[in-house]
Amino acid sequence: MTASEFDLYALSEDHEALREAVRHVAEDKIAPHAAEVDEKSEFPQAAYDALRASDFHAPHIAEEYDGVGADALATCIVIEEVARACASSSLIPAVNKLGTMPLILAASDEVKAKYLPPVAAGEAMFSYGLSEREAGSDTAGMRCRALEQPDGSFVLNGQKSWITNAGVSQFYTVLAVTDPDGPRGRNVTAFVVEKDDEGFGFGEKEHKLGIKGSPTRELHFDDCRIPGDRMVGSPGEGLKIALRTLDHTRVTIGAQAVGIAQGALDFALGYVKERKQFGKAIADFQGLQFMLADMAMKLEAARQMVYVAASKSERGDADLPFFGAAAKCFASDVAMEVTTDAVQLLGGYGYTKDFPVERMMRDAKITQIYEGTNQIQRVVMARQLLKG
Template sequence: MSDVELFRTTEDHEALREAVREVCEAKIGPHAAAVDEQSRFPSEALRALTATDFHAPHIPEEYDGVGADALATCIVIEEVARVCASSSLIPAVNKLGTMPVILAASDELKQRYLPPVARGEAMFSYGLSEANAGSDTAGMTCKAVEQPDGSFVLNGQKSWITNAGESEFYTVMAVTEPDAPRGRNVSAFVVERSDEGFTFGAPEKKMGIKGSPTRELLFDDCRIPGDRLVGERGEGLRLALHTLDHTRVTIGAQAIGIAQGALDFSLGYVKERRQFGKAVADFQGVQFMLADMAMKLEAARQLVYVAAAKSERGDADLTFFGAAAKCYAADVAMEVTTDAVQLLGGYGYTKDFPVERMMRDAKITQIYEGTNQIQRVVMARQLLR
């Protein structure tokens, strides 16, 4: 891919966008307000995405997937987030949960766990953070102790796990080498929802993305067969961070989708709403707001798409670009959705219109998969290397 091609989506990408948008507007968007109001999982979205193979488009063809590239996967997530951020976490978290398996698991493990996700029979979540190990992931205390028969027994918990309880499979990071150096003592495992000793905490009561359940994973002498180890022992944290290099790009895609939804609604509103005898859109102050919203959104989109191209190629500078794309797009999403609420005035502050939901949903993009403060630390480290 040449440098010029980095900034151009293909005809296939744009055809994909059109197809996903059609599904989203017909089958997902109409339920978004109810999903938020009732804090319920968007089952309509799961059915619609599974029926069209948009639920986990990143899974390679050899594992029954459609083999969408990283940019195509971002476009799917972006378009779903445009109408419902909660629903966009179905394809986003399926990628997050499976990425360690794709990057490091044995082919036997890939053959066991990727096809059910590709076929829509299961979802896959990711367990890294803990109550006292959020940004400081190396400070985790969840342990996996090897047994004489080669199995591992897990004890501990994981916090803020997206789609917990709905997903069938979980990539879980746990300390296996307590005497090893910090950061080289963690291993990755696949845990199944049905494993004995594995339970869930109560759903968190959240500001936004209310349709995506967020719960603790609780392990009480949970025995895991040894063949569920993902990659090498002691390399789990390195694998977790490498995974995030790729999946932070998808959170950037979610952020620009939320922002696009807010901008689209705002444009329609200000053209219809009349004050002082003319459309609100005719006031120059409003036009400047709209121009700034669109300008920043397009800048964020280009950064996300370039990062997606780098993710697809596995470029050496992906760590910087993944962090930059997530950080900038999330900040823009928060700004654009806040301005959207402002443009609607008093109506924007009510649940009668979707921009207040989009503003609440946008906030989490600045926090999860590494806060935007952590993204700036990551970028600075890359610059100073």
């Protein structure tokens, strides 16, 4: 048996070179603005410009659509390294993948050819509209309607909640009920909605605990008419496409969580080596060394899970639903723990905005919630286990 037959993943020289390149961009162009982006709750335009200039804004898009064609593992490395500097900025490549993944999985060649190249070129961003006020974890309970008209177009009415980068993105994958009397969960269809479509608007920005540089808003549809050729996949297959999308993109949330945790650990390590108490660096105290060891151990375990899941995503392995859920769940729990411990290691300073770990702790929390709460991830994993 060769190594390639039993290795779950392998980092190539290209992957390592990519990490170095992204880290350079993140440290030079993104990290210096992270605190201000958080403080002002402003979209990280400087980060977007830097990511576009280096083709890191949507690396997953294939070359046939003018993208760089990065594999799933490479895309996770990009997101991880950007999140190490600024979690809000890491949502640029992450949400571009989330928004376009339904197209990649199920759209016609015509829809792909129309919408993927502008994203690859950095001319547009792509968001994803699935959740609603009363349909979060219960996605099949959505109320947004898309009713077909005699001319083949569809009229959308309703709303979507918690939409990342809403108002900044030009394009949106939106899931809506197209057969109100049809079987629950099999009556949902996916569409592409454009920002300037008549009848399409946005709610006010949400005031959030973290990822403040990434705008989160509601999508509002008031007799929003869209052409029928913007359908993604077949009628009634929307929810199936949405859940397949999440199997792939939950891995990127795991990567984001790993990056946030790595940034917090890196800063805490530097701090404890410089901070002195009782006549010596606090890094010399065994109790703190044990904390650091646990942080690094759990972080590395999370990274390995994410990379394995990314490789399964790239191959389309049948067990991706379990591994994607597991990687997202474990990595986000680790990120919350590591960032909280980083605040603890800095003591009172960790609780202030003078140092970045309090921001990282706030940013880490959302990774346990979006793209399916960690309670839902455990439901997904259990179902996969029980199915054998």
